[in-house]
Amino acid sequence: MxxxxxxxxxxxxxxxxxxxxxxxxxxxxxxxxxxxxxxxxxxxxxxxxxxxxxxxxxxxxxxxxxxxxxxxxxxxxxxxxxxxxxxxxxxxxxxxxxxxxxxxxxxxxxxxxxxxxxxxxxxxxxxxxxxxxxxxxxxxxxxxxxxxVIKFWKESMSYLLAMQYYFTGEKQVSMQISTTNNLSQRESEVLFFLLGQIEPKRIARYLNLSLSTVNSYIDRMRKKLGCQTTPQLIEKAVWLDLHKILPEKLMGDCHISLILD
Missing domain, CATH: 3.30.450.20 (PAS domain)
Incomplete structure (x- = not known):
């Protein structure tokens, strides 16, 4: 070695x-x-x-x-x-x-x-x-x-839109976009890592939460944003520009470097 x-x-x-x-x-x-x-x-x-x-x-x-x-x-x-x-x-x-x-x-x-x-x-x-x-x-x-990561998310969204247009002929996302953000602090933290393509079990470890608690936050966010699935939640979060928001707890003087696997 x-x-x-x-x-x-x-x-x-x-x-x-x-x-x-x-x-x-x-x-x-x-x-x-x-x-x-x-x-x-x-x-x-x-x-x-x-x-x-x-x-x-x-x-x-x-x-x-x-x-x-x-x-x-x-x-x-x-x-x-x-x-x-x-x-x-x-x-x-x-x-x-x-x-x-x-x-x-x-x-x-x-x-x-x-x-x-x-x-x-x-x-x-x-x-x-x-x-x-x-x-x-x-x-x-x-x-x-x-x-x-923001560039990566934007590119991913363009791929999703291209696929949607190919299969449905629709050029826009078929959902209502709300300008309000009523997510709790913990929900915002979970969403931040979720948008970074981190699995819930790893989010639980990073935030020192149980996996069931993380999943419950994801369920609540789906309901609040009117989504049925987690991919829809991620898609809508990007369209609402929530991917540009770093949760307050993770700001301050905090620096994060995490292995993604």
Whole structure:
């Protein structure tokens, strides 16, 4: 395993060993990825990053800098992720480390839901997919690609509308849209995770509730929004712009980074 001898606390995750091996590991990782792929990552509007097997940054594109409110001149290369001067890394460095451990030890891509607040009180919600880089049967790092959850929901809605038009000839959703939102705080929290395609059993674990309680909240929301099924509930919530609302309890100074599986 790559991380068998690595320290397990945020305080020690950089370590002298990681510092001594930065240049060699980063060069090996970058050589494997290649310039063409790096050019693609830099030219896209979605955040991309490359990290070696010790958590040192080899690359971070302009979209990632914008997302983290870093200057255009900021250089990721050579910095450990616990050294990135952005609030998500201050709050969740250990979470990121553990996610990388899982990705590289299992050699299986890992999807993560990240919700963070910036210094201006704005929040972003992204799904990042970490993919291990394997060269000659050795894990040498990973790539990480983020996609806006709101953009994902909007794309999903366009697919639903296209399917509806194909089967029924109707271009609009066949339901009454209400402008009122009478959801309780707990219902809003459950809906937030539900919109992120998280199963009720995992929502129960994240919110420290029983599965039956989570299901009862979902039932109540269906009744309040006039929906028969959970997919209808998600569809209507998006049309009501409820996907843009982060529940108050999850705001404050809270930063969330959760593995989605």
């Amino acid at each position: 790559v991380f068998d001898n690595m320290p397990r606390t945020k305080k020690h995750i950089i370590g002298d060993y990681a510092r001594e091996n930065r240049v060699t590991e980063m060069r090996e990782t970058l050589a494997y990825v290649g310039e063409a792929f790096r050019f693609f990552m830099e030219s896209t509007n979605e955040p991309w990053e490359i990290v070696d097997c010790y958590g040192n940054y080899c690359f971070g594109n302009a979209a990632l800098k914008r997302l983290l409110c870093l200057s255009d001149t900021f250089n990721f290369e050579g910095k450990h992720y616990s050294e990135i001067p952005a609030r998500p890394f201050e709050e969740c460095a250990l979470d990121f480390y553990q996610q990388d451990v899982r990705c590289m030890n299992t050699r299986v891509p890992v999807k993560v839901l990240d919700v963070h607040m910036d210094d201006d009180g704005e929040w972003f919600c992204y799904i990042f997919e970490r993919t291990p880089l394997v060269n000659n049967d050795q894990v040498i790092g990973l790539t990480d690609h983020g996609k806006s």
